[in-house]
Amino acid sequence: MSTHIAAEAGQIAPRVLLPGDPLRAKFIAENFLENVQCYSSVRNMLGFTGTYKGKEVSVQGTGMGTPSQGIYVNELIQFYGAKRLIRVGTCGSIDPTLRLRDMVIVQAAATDSGMNHNRFGIHGILYPPVADFRLLREAVDASERLGYPARVCTTFSSDQFYDENGEEKDKLLLKYGVSCVEMECSELFTLGARFGVQALGILTVSDMIFEKEYCSAKEREQSFTRMMEVALETI
Numbered sequence: 001m002s003t004h005i006a007a008e009a010g011q012i013a014p015r016v017l018l019p020g021d022p023l024r025a026k027f028i029a030e031n032f033l034e035n036v037q038c039y040s041s042v043r044n045m046l047g048f049t050g051t052y053k054g055k056e057v058s059v060q061g062t063g064m065g066t067p068s069q070g071i072y073v074n075e076l077i078q079f080y081g082a083k084r085l086i087r088v089g090t091c092g093s094i095d096p097t098l099r100l101r102d103m104v105i106v107q108a109a110a111t112d113s114g115m116n117h118n119r120f121g122i123h124g125i126l127y128p129p130v131a132d133f134r135l136l137r138e139a140v141d142a143s144e145r146l147g148y149p150a151r152v153c154t155t156f157s158s159d160q161f162y163d164e165n166g167e168e169k170d171k172l173l174l175k176y177g178v179s180c181v182e183m184e185c186s187e188l189f190t191l192g193a194r195f196g197v198q199a200l201g202i203l204t205v206s207d208m209i210f211e212k213e214y215c216s217a218k219e220r221e222q223s224f225t226r227m228m229e230v231a232l233e234t235i
């Protein structure tokens with residue numbers, strides 16, 4: 001039992017999928033895993049362990065933003081021995097060639113997060129949060145094997161969903177090769193590096209930020225299923 005997760009030692013698998021939404025965690029467990037057990041419902045931030053093709057996999061809701069991501073990822077790694085962690089979620093696209101429902105495998109995360117500012121900024125350091133290369137390669141291989149195209153991208157892990165200066169920041173980042181915006185990958189990658197475990201993000205584009213276009217519920221569901229297959233084959 002850790003502060004925010006009520007599992008006993010051994011109840012969480014070394015392979016963990018991380019959706020932001022706890023009800024997404026429940027949906028994944030019920031629809032993609034077998035022999036499922038719920039190991040925690042503290043704060044309704046649900047966590048489940050089950051099997052996928054005989055492989056033990058956990059799925060843990062993390063909430064939104066880097067502080068919440070940091071709480072769950074720290075506890076999964078330090079208390080429960082998580083070794084391979086993949087965030088599965090949605091992102092907004094700022095790149096006109098990256099369209100609604102496209103799948104993104106995240107290679108690196110630019111960030112304005114206060115978390116990394118607190119860690120590194122006071123030393124004048126700009127730290128580069130990057131995904132684990134082996135996990136990244138396995139995800140690319142899985143997407144090719146399954147025939148589901150995916151783009152390897154750099155994301156912007158933003159602290160603010162409602163950011164008055166968001167458009168200015170997104171336009172600047174696009175010029176420097178950043179394609180999408182979400183709110184968690186930088187913290188996951190930073191903690192993966194800190195504790196020597198493998199971390200990756202696999203995302204689906206749910207909105208075009210500049211064009212103000214959004215996926216319908218049905219489109220979200222179909223693209224979510226493809227992303228989950230890639231994540232489960234990879235983890």
Ligand code: HPA
Nearest residue numbers: 090091092161181182183
């Ligand atoms: N901004 C931040 N996070 C997001 C977005 C967005 O537009 N879409 C999905 N996650």
